[in-house]
Every structure is written in C-alpha cells, then in structure tokens.
Amino acid sequence: MVYGLDFINHFEKYCPQWLAEEGDPVGLHIGCLKREIKRIMVTLDVRPEVVEEAIAKKIDLIIAKHPPIFRPIARLTPDTPQNKMYFDLIKHDIAVYAAHTNMDIIPDGLNDWFCEALEINVEDYLVKTHEVKWLKLIVYIPKEQANQMRQVLGNAGAGEQGNYYHTSYSMNGLGRFTPNDQATPAIGQINQAETVEEERIEVILPEPLSTIVLTAMKEAHPYEEPAYDLIKLENPPKTYGLGRIGRLKEPVLLETFVKKVRTTFALDGLRLIEPPIKKEYVQKIAICGGSGEKFYPAALQKGADVYL
Incomplete structure (x- = not known):
C-alpha cells in the first residue's frame, strides 16, 4: 500500500520544491495526499481532455509539469471548461501535483534528459x-x-555529499543532566543527576532542508529536550542552474544536427535562426526547455554553436 504523501515525500527528495524559481507555484494544487494511491498519470498540462482520460483510467494522482492554477481563482463556478475541470478533479478525488522549474533545474532533470537524448555531454548549467x-x-x-537516528536524518535528506548519501560522523561520550520538577524525563528521576552514555552524530545538510531535518530529528529523539547544535559552514556553496551546455562527441554539420533534433523529438518542423556568419559545423550545444529565449545571451557568452 502506497500513500500519496509518502510518494510525494520520496519524489521531493529528488525534485525539492525549494529549487523552483521565485513565484513558481509548485507542489500540491488540488486534492488530498493522505490516502492510498494506485494509479499515477504524468502530463505536461492539465487540460479538460487530460482530466477526462484520468477519470476514465481511475487515476489517483496527476503529476503535471505546468501548474494548473498559476494565478488565484476569482470565482469557482462550473460554467467554464477550466473551472469544470477543477470540479471534476475534486468530484473524482484526483490529486494534482506540479513540478515546474524545479524539474528544469535539478541535476538529472528535464534539461539533462534532453541532452542525453541528443547525445550531448553536459559540462555546465546555462x-x-x-x-x-x-x-x-x-x-x-x-x-x-x-542507528535509528542516523537513518531518520538520512531519510530526511541530511548527509548527502556528491555521489554519497546517508553520510555521518560519530563520537562516543557522556551526557549529564538533572530533570527539574516540570520535566518528564525519558531517562532518570526528578531532581537527580543523571549520566548517560551518548553518541554524538554529525551530518551536513543544505540550508533549505533545515526545517524538515530538525522536525524529523525532534520527532525521533527520545529526550524531551534534545541536545543539538546547528552550525553554518563556510564550505563552498552548492550551485544549481537552468539550462545546460555541453558538447557533441565530434563536430557535425548544422543540417545534420537539425535533422537529429527533429527526429529525436518527433517534430513536424522547427524554426532555425542563423547568424549572419553561418557555421557549417557545430559541436558546442546549449539547451533550455521552456521559455528560455531570454537566456540566449548566456549561450553566446559561453560559446555555444547552437542554442535550443
């Protein structure tokens, strides 16, 4: 049995909401995740015809690329196709979750999939x-x-370093405390000094995960007042970005690359804008899914031969 909330918690370890661009309404839009889910649909947009298909196939959860509710709804009446769609989703208990720019930004996300399909060796974000x-x-x-605490911290997202996860460091020591009259100690007696063999566990975590990790730690800790330190580090920050830039294995004719793009993505046609000085061969390719035209100067600055 899989619950919607458990599925989304697992999904957000890969594609966290905090990676979305400011103002992008990612996350749960419609419905409830506190129930069992059996069938999931993935779609680019949530349209009336998509919802009709979801109802027919008894879908429990829709994962959409584009948020179905981007701006606040002024009136929720079923007299427009869009609003009727919302009514149908609620009536049939179908939850809708959106992963938009965070899916574009995450490593091994949408832009990386595009590069993999076109055999582009990624070098950097755009x-x-x-x-x-x-x-x-x-x-x-x-x-x-x-051991249980290490597992809890790792499951909450702490201890991820590069290609490694659930990393931690431990030391043994003695903890000392005296519970006062208002305490409800898990160990020891009121107004009696207590010494406990304890383990000091150290983990690193990205700053946006601090609330999630601290909440998980406190819920799993046996003490009424857990002893912990949260320290800011001067380590180089981890950076993320939109778009990707990389190279083909070898230079190819521009015409050949254009044909590959059309074939790979099954396009009926595409628009090619060439510079005054045309390039016969291309190798360095920049790509950005979605509305990426504003990043054209960045592609030029990074020396791209082609920008998709």
Missing part, C-alpha cells in the same frame, strides 16, 4: 539560479538509539 549554503547538525542521543 544560468545560475541557486547558491545553497551548507549547515552542520550535531545531535547527542543515547547510544541505543543512534
């Missing part, structure tokens, strides 16, 4: 969008619960 600082969380916990 335009930087996020510079994420690192934090270090230090938690003190009885030794018996240390």
Whole structure:
C-alpha cells in the first residue's frame, strides 16, 4: 500500500520544491495526499481532455509539469471548461501535483534528459539560479538509539555529499543532566543527576532542508529536550542552474544536427535562426526547455554553436 504523501515525500527528495524559481507555484494544487494511491498519470498540462482520460483510467494522482492554477481563482463556478475541470478533479478525488522549474533545474532533470537524448555531454548549467549554503547538525542521543537516528536524518535528506548519501560522523561520550520538577524525563528521576552514555552524530545538510531535518530529528529523539547544535559552514556553496551546455562527441554539420533534433523529438518542423556568419559545423550545444529565449545571451557568452 502506497500513500500519496509518502510518494510525494520520496519524489521531493529528488525534485525539492525549494529549487523552483521565485513565484513558481509548485507542489500540491488540488486534492488530498493522505490516502492510498494506485494509479499515477504524468502530463505536461492539465487540460479538460487530460482530466477526462484520468477519470476514465481511475487515476489517483496527476503529476503535471505546468501548474494548473498559476494565478488565484476569482470565482469557482462550473460554467467554464477550466473551472469544470477543477470540479471534476475534486468530484473524482484526483490529486494534482506540479513540478515546474524545479524539474528544469535539478541535476538529472528535464534539461539533462534532453541532452542525453541528443547525445550531448553536459559540462555546465546555462544560468545560475541557486547558491545553497551548507549547515552542520550535531545531535547527542543515547547510544541505543543512534542507528535509528542516523537513518531518520538520512531519510530526511541530511548527509548527502556528491555521489554519497546517508553520510555521518560519530563520537562516543557522556551526557549529564538533572530533570527539574516540570520535566518528564525519558531517562532518570526528578531532581537527580543523571549520566548517560551518548553518541554524538554529525551530518551536513543544505540550508533549505533545515526545517524538515530538525522536525524529523525532534520527532525521533527520545529526550524531551534534545541536545543539538546547528552550525553554518563556510564550505563552498552548492550551485544549481537552468539550462545546460555541453558538447557533441565530434563536430557535425548544422543540417545534420537539425535533422537529429527533429527526429529525436518527433517534430513536424522547427524554426532555425542563423547568424549572419553561418557555421557549417557545430559541436558546442546549449539547451533550455521552456521559455528560455531570454537566456540566449548566456549561450553566446559561453560559446555555444547552437542554442535550443
């Protein structure tokens, strides 16, 4: 049995909402995730015909690229096709979740898939969008619960470093405390000094995940008042960006590359704008899915032969 909330929590470890551009309304738009889901539909846009198909196929959750509600709805009456679509989704208990610019920005996301399809070796993103600082969380916990806590922290997204995950560091020590009259201690007696064999667990995490990780830590910690430190690090920040730029294995004729684009994406046609000085062969390719025309200067600056 899979619950919608569990599925989305797992999905957001790969595609977090905090990577979306400012003002982009990603996340849950319609419905409830606190129920079992069996059938999921993925779509670019949520249109009336898409909803009709979802109803016919008994879909529980729609994952959409474009948010179905981008601006606030002034009136919710079923007298327009768009509003009727919302009514139908609610009536048939179909949840709708949007992953928009965060899907464009994430490593191994949409732009990387485009590059893979066109056999472009990615070298960098096109335009930087996020510079994420690192934090270090230090938690003190009885030794018996240390392994469980490491698992909880890792599942919440802490301890990811490059190609490694669930990384941590531990030290053994003694924790000392005296519960007062108002305390409800998990270990020890009121007004009696207590010494506990504890483990110090250290993990790093990106700053936007701090609330999620701290909440998970506190819920799993046996102590009424968990002892922990959250420290800002001076390590180089992790950067993310829109678009990708990379190279083909070898230079190819521009005409050949254009044909490859049409074939790969099954396009009936495409628009080619050439510079005054035409390039016969191309190798360095920049690409940005969606409304990427404003990043054309960045593609030029980075020496792209072609910008898709």
